[in-house]
Amino acid sequence: MAEFTTEPVGKSVTRIDMYDKVTGSATFADDIQFGPGLYYGRLVRCPHAHALIRKIDATRALELPGVKAVVTGADVPKNIGLYLIDRPIFARERVRYVGEPVAGVVAISEEIAHEAAQLVEVEYEEVPAVFDPVEAAQEDAPLLHPDLGEYEVANFIFPKPGTNISEHFKLRRGDVQPAWDRCAAIVEGTFRLPQIQHVPIEPHVAVSLWEPSGQVTLWTCSQSPFAQRDLVAQSLDIPHGSFRVVSPYVGGGFGGKAGISMEVCAVVMARAVKGHPVKLRMTREEEFIGTTVRQSLVAHTKIGCDSEGNLLAMETQYYFGGGAYNDYGVNIARAAGYSCTGPYLIPNVKGDSYCVYTNQPIGSAMRGFGMPEIHWGIEQIMDQLAEKIDMDPADFRRRNCVKSDETILTGMKMPPIDLVSCIDKATKAIDWGKREAPSAPHKKRGKGIAIMWKAPAMPPNPGSAAIVRFNEDATVNVSIGAQDLGQGAFTVLAQMAAQALGVPYEWVRVSVPVDTKYSPYEWQTVASRITWSTGNAVKAAAEDAKRQILEIVAGHWGEDPKDLDIKDGTVFSYRTEEEISLKGMVIYGLPNENFEGWTGGPIVGQGRFMPTYVTNLDFETGQGTRAVVHYTVGAQAIDLEVDTETGEITVLRIASVYDVGKAINPDLIMTQIEGGAVHGMSSAFEGLRFDSEGHPMNPNLVDYRISTAADIPLEIHGDYVETPLEDGPWGARGVGEHVMVPTAPAMANAIHDAVGIRFNDLPLSAERVFQALQEKRES
């Protein structure tokens, strides 16, 4: 790499955080040193899936030497929640899942805190529990939240008090009934996906200090420092200005460190021991059951097409098993509702998407936000339809997939995208249509494809802000509230700042850690929105700084700023070819003629971005002018082998192609594609298991396996298409989550191609494949 990278947008520059991360000097939340005043917290978790709390007695715990405090639900009367404020910080009256915190112990060591937690005595009265989302949605199901009607709720979420349904999104377009009669092929299926966990390698850590003055600080690994500030401030009645969230590097998030889970517990515990920081660190077991998980889903889906392969109608019910409380859950069901068709143009649609309370860990955001779940069924049905009318599945998708400017299911006009090119490139990369020999006689080889769409799912007006400050030597500090979880946000934002300012990439620093006291506002690092939204804010801030510089220099030279530009850190005039370095002048300004005074001063640029055009959707039909800001689309094609003697699946090739609008850093996109493909593949084999009473059976990395280095595909082929997004910086849109959405269904389609067997339920396993092969042989 050259020492200085000029005009870095579009170039694969080295990650800005690389040196810190390969030397072990990158600071993560658990690495921050707090000195001998640090106390340790431990949560007391309930052992029942659904019970009423009769009594909590902390006397024995408090008598243990070294114990400083025990907090319970009695100390926190208000609930917390993102869209539906339904969750007590510590359980009050009722517990709704195994592992729910009922108390928090603070002690001088982790060991004492652990011991004391076992001394907190809680009396429970068990009540009936419910785990399946379809059962839980019935009128006579055990009710988790009798007070559902009294919870505060966002104006686009529609819970049904008196039931376990926390959100019901309805999509009505055209008329499905008469359309079924015109279908030459109809396929209907029920698809089930279990709860799965994010499994970041860094477990959640939160440290909080409540100073006697009322100033409160929370240090934590967070995708959402500002949202956490807002939620905790509201719940605990702290002025926003007195509450500070500091988030250093995040050791993997995937949605699990967005919103809020255990962080608020640390703040409540710190309030009980003012002046002492309190550290609360999740064990791996707690990470599985006590933070958040991806929701389960039961999908009943029916789709039909005519004999030419034109999709005519779709009817679907999605029942998301939301777990005991909603963090993002309700909005995942909503997103699955307004995107319920997947990336297809279907004229007649009846969709109902429900988020349903179940006595399980809290279901929330995970990479893909409802899309991996719904695409699992949709994409298998599309293959079955293609087969029924004897059409190539890739051609079937080319014909029906959504295209620019078409009016999609919500009535919104599709912003520019090119999904057909994604299909073309992905299929070509695995020699689609060519039957290839398996590596051994007992193996069967097959190919499959799946396509996807996903919109950033968020309130209509999430904002981003950025500040660009110059230093004496013309290096630049970019402050943002967006977070780098590994996806490369800091690098991409630094590239954008450099490009817009006209300075080399290497002159830019991104101010870390994210600190709500000093960093400008950012809604949250979620929804694959940072490249786009924060990118726009950074570009605006850089342009603001550049405008200030050009005005100063133009005044100094007696020229029009329009005739000046900045390149490689030097201001120059197109008209006179005069040049001046940024060094010094960006702080000290420039002298007037004959040194009669000075012009300028320290350059600080500010920028912000917030989408202003998203509209409400009709409650009965889900119709509206603009449901979402945009969609990112893509395709994956998979070539695999099934071992008929063991049921083992070996993925030979995955080709992934996405329309990214503009590749700001092409190699970072490739690393997302590779990581996403393996994450998607791994997710097909993952599932939290519970016994009949709701106790988790595999909350550890031995019984809940994620892909290792030995499991990965032999070849991952990444590529992208660039159809510029109208309001994206240089046309860019996000791709971080999308890369895992179609992997599992593409695998399922390839397995069917290989052995003629369909799997409607996840997780897959070699055992299940083997059993299905046996049954097929026998029948």
Place this chain on the structure above:
Amino acid sequence: MANHTITFTVNGALERVDVPANLTLLQMLRDKLALTGTKNGCEAGECGACTVLVDGEPTNSCMMLAVEADGREIMTVEGLAPEGQLSPIQQAFVDHNAVQCGFCTPGMLVSTYGLLRRNPNPTEEEIKEALVGNLCRCTGYVRIIQAVQAAATQFAGTEGGA
């Protein structure tokens, strides 16, 4: 809990520390010596984020007691670039963009160092086998394996130096 005084080297420097008998090597490195490059991901020997070398062998430091380190040689990620100059392994990770969130990276680097010390020319299968105990959720391992292959070429050319 009785304390024990133990003596060992970490990254070439001799250390003497008082530790309780139940303290793990991971806790000692992080909490007593502030060597926080070694990460705590599961405390059950399942994720590999805490991998260090003990007498040259990659070891999950969460599964070893600090007292067992008495008289041994420990190397952590901080020992790979003691002077701040990246080692060939680290440089290969940089060159191949083999890092995302960075939390598994110290363990990956140390496991790689352990592998290349005993097998300077590993096959792809041997690399995967050596890293199977180091979990990564971000990268899909693709670049990590490429980086190890590239580092092996470099490594062979240096005198066993990291």
